[in-house]
Amino acid sequence: MKIKLFLLITGFLTVFSVSSAIAEGSKLVLTGSSTVAPLALEIAKRFEKGNPGIRVDVQTGGSSRGINDARKGLADIGMVSRALKPEESDLTPYTVAMDGIGIIVHKSNPVQKLSDEQIISIYTGAVENWKEVGGTDSPITVVNKAEGRSTLELFLHHFSLKNSDIKADVVIGDNQQGIKTVSGNPGSIGYVSIGTAEYEERHGTPIRLLPMEGVPATVDNVRDGKFPLSRQLNLVVKGTPSPLANAFIDFAQSKDVHDLIEAQFFVPLESE
């Protein structure tokens, strides 16, 4: 009993000493990209646990809202799921992670590569048989993601498509379901987060990641920004960040949150 009380008191003391580094009761507001938001929310939860008394408020509204709010001071930190444009140089980006998706086909599919135009034709239903893109004479099963997923958003953005342009045969939720669907149907094509696909391919699941514009789909190429179907996930601030914002950004870029980044199927910047 006494030991428990002692632990409780020392626990409280440590907690208070940590939080006293940054003013008690402060609030940090993050707004912007709905892709970054779920990750930022997880990071914020862990940050709050380490710094009691601090509240981190995460709101979505798209990357442009992140830019706007950071500029106007409506948010301490903006969340932006792309690299900053030249006209946004008044803001400082801090890259937290990379997001990359790879096109996957069944392992038995002889097609070794597809151009962007071919992928667009397949997904819009203009091409419906593999023989038209150098494969065998078999129908193509187009696997698409459900609305609202960041992988869908990145895919649509890269190929300049609208979701209603896509003629899907199967719509899936998470990456695992996509991999199971493609590995169970030799005529199918889909896209999933590269990290998941690379892991499954290495562990014998009958799928193959296709290169894009000659760049192999690997986690390393996503990390380096070489892979075309990838993007930066940034936290942006205007001018010098406040001590609290600075502490949060440091934490978000540290190794302490790599497990959170990987849990969202994103790629941390430094390799383990």
Add this chain to the structure above:
Amino acid sequence: MILSKHSFLSRLKANRHGTDGIVSAFLSVLAGLSALLLFLVVLFLVRESWPVFSRGGWHMFLSGQDWYPLEGKFGLVPMVFASLAMMTGSVILAVPFGLAGAIFVRFYAPPVLARAYKIVMALLAGIPSVVFGLWGLTILVPMIAHIQPPGSSLLAAILILALMILPTVALTSLAALDAIPRNILDGAQALAMSRKGQILFVAIPAARAGIIGGILLAMARALGETMAVLMVAGNVVQNPDSLFAPVRALTANIALEMAYATDLHRASLFASGLFLTGVVFLLSWLAFQASERARYRSL
């Protein structure tokens, strides 16, 4: 019925301060809490889907066949049809098998076989739906894809659902057949009716209400099933115009998109949940009515 209720109440009164009173008070609080919880769930659904009623209105669900929430298109109708098609198809498949199994066990099977059948049905009822879904996705869907790609289809969903509701139909039918008063069957036998005649014209009519109640419960389960359907149905929002067409059920739609939905999109998912809850309530109420009727008949 009335008599027994009366004597129960009078016993309660006599024992108000005794153990019975305490237990009864305790139980009524627990029962009240579960009822309150159900009420709160419905209230929550109404509150979360309120933006739909105040801003968009029901007509936005009924206008058009397209479901692209990010582009402002909220056509729910194809998914309602898909859910109903899955439910109907699976019931059509499961009822003959379930009923036949129950009749076999009740009237024909040797005791060993009857026991084995009951155990198998109980096991089948206990398998988690995600396991059915995984089996469907890795075995059934590729088999259907051989006949006609993509394989993920209304047919796959119907087959999986039929397998899932089969134990519900079989076990409730069996219970209904078991509950037929002995004297009714003895009477049939005394009239020198054949076995077939006894089953078709005496046993099944006598157990009818219980069997129908079981079927309604199975329908509610088929309609509410999410995970297995999500994994095998293909989830493309379109009217179910062919058995091989991939379709999306209302439940699958909620599971697929809820985690990433905001604003009106989120509210419309809650509204479809409210609708589903309403239909399942209706089915359960009908099933309850049917089983009540069955009870009166046997008394």
